[in-house]
Amino acid sequence: MFYTKGPGDQVNCQVCPRLCNIAPGKRGFCRVRENEGGTLYATNYSECSSSALDPIEKKPLYHFFPGHLILSLGTVGCNLRCGFCQNWRIAQQTPRTVSLAPDRAVEMALQQKERGYPCVGLAYTYSEPFMWYEYVYDTAKLARDAGLKNVLVTNGYVNKQPLRELLPYIDAMNIDVKAFTDDFYRSTCAGRLDPVLRTVELVHGHCHIEITTLLVTGLNDSPEEISRLVDWLSGVDPDIPLHFSRYFPNYKLDLPPTPEETLRLAGDMARQKLRYVYIGNAPHLKASSTICPGCGAVLINREGYQTQVGEMTGGACSRCGEKIPLVM
Incomplete structure (x- = not known):
């Protein structure tokens, strides 16, 4: 899907x-879309590199069926080259895969429900799901027909037409906004910032979204950059949950882990304009619970991936009546 033909059997991927x-x-560039005689093929179609029944909070999604599980699937390939990639062994290398047809993936998710697990559906994650586009499209349609939810965990680096055609079948996304400067995207991820911001703005209002920013020590963690990120996101919708995540050395980057004080400062700054801000990979900061922005009551308490719904009734705070944007 989404390519044009050029002279001499060249193709232009869209x-x-x-x-x-x-x-x-x-x-x-993604390593998975191949030109064979003027026809563009998705070589990773049905090729699954990773699967797990994960807590939905691991995506991370904190306002979408909290406390539930989701069958998570990944493939190979990516259209960015992030120096800090946590899943580089499948995104940037060629791991072993197994064939998993769309109908079989849906069947596996339904089996989890039949066994009594609180599985809400399928998450396309681990590597970049937009580079698995045709498979995700086919599987998501079948999952929707079966009453399952579809979740994308994505870098958001996609064009408008493919995004719009897939959106009707997607229930939630966690979108990485990896930094708020184009220099960072170009030098550290081999990409650009503007298409990612456009994706967030296009998706808003069509499905549930949450944003994750990994704060990489000395590269994208300055107060000035965090302030610009927060200003932009609050302009889209101050109710969109923002997850700051702690960086640890991985793949090609060997910088020190993000200082906890940097994370704490980022969280404090973001809460001045955003109503739901979380900090991941830093359990000592105890910043994973959902707090009522009206009265400060603990609405959802999280310890690791253990989730307990607290002072909430019918999607609102039991104490003050504040409506909370949750999908449950």
């Missing part, structure tokens, strides 16, 4: 902002 021109016998 899925993401890279718009790769691919010669016959070659693959695009």
Whole structure:
């Protein structure tokens, strides 16, 4: 899906902002879309590199069926090259995969429900799901027909038309906004910032969304940059949950872990304009629970991935009546 043909059997991929021109016998930047004689093929269709029944909070999604599980699937390939990638072994290498047809993926999720697990559906995650586009599209349609929810955990680096065609089948997204400068995206991720911001703005209002920003020591964690990120997101919707995540050395980056004080400061700054701000990978900061912005009551208490709904009734705070934007 989403390519045009050029002279000499060249093809131009239209899925993401890279718009790769691919010669016959070659693959695009993502390593999975291949030109065979002027036809573009998704070589990773039905190829699953990772699967797990995860807490939905692990995505992370804190306002979408809290306390539930979701069958999480990943493939290979990515259209960014983040130096700090946590899943680089499947995103940037060629791991072993198993064939998993769309109907079988849906069947697996339904089996979890039949066994009594609180599984709400399927999450397309681990590597970049937009590089698994055709498989996600086919599977999400079947999952929707079966009464299951569909979740994308994505870098948001996608073009408008593919995004709009998939959106009707997607119930929630966690979108990485990896920084708030184009220099960071270009130097550290081999991408650009504007297409990601556009994705968030297009998705808002069509499905549930939450945002994650990994604060990388000395690269994207300055108060000035955090302030710009918060200003932009509050302008989209101050009710969108923002997750700051602690960086640890991985893949090609060996910088020190994000100082906890940096995370604490980022959280304090964000809460001045956003109503729901969380800090991940830093349990000592105890910033994972959902707090009522009206009265400060603990609405959902989280310890690791253990979740307990507290002072809430009918989607509102039991103490003050504040309506909470949750999908339950």
